[in-house]
Amino acid sequence: MAAKKKTWRITVAMQCKECGKTGYFTNINKATTPKLELKKYCNKDKKRTLHASREKLK
Numbered sequence: 001m002a003a004k005k006k007t008w009r010i011t012v013a014m015q016c017k018e019c020g021k022t023g024y025f026t027n028i029n030k031a032t033t034p035k036l037e038l039k040k041y042c043n044k045d046k047k048r049t050l051h052a053s054r055e056k057l058k
């Protein structure tokens with residue numbers, strides 16, 4: 001194995017702030033981006049809503 005680097009990249013779920021549906025998964029760097037909010041299209045709301053990152057539990 002190469003250099004032993006601590007990895008801060010984690011998989012998070014992007015959860016719609018309006019309906020609570022989790023529609024997207026993405027990777028973030030926890031060291032630089034502890035909290036991520038994005039405008040994403042929500043399939044349930046049929047429009048673009050604010051999605052907040054939520055750490056995947058499993």
Ligand SMILES: [Zn+2]
Nearest residue numbers: 016019042045
């Ligand atoms: Zn929604």
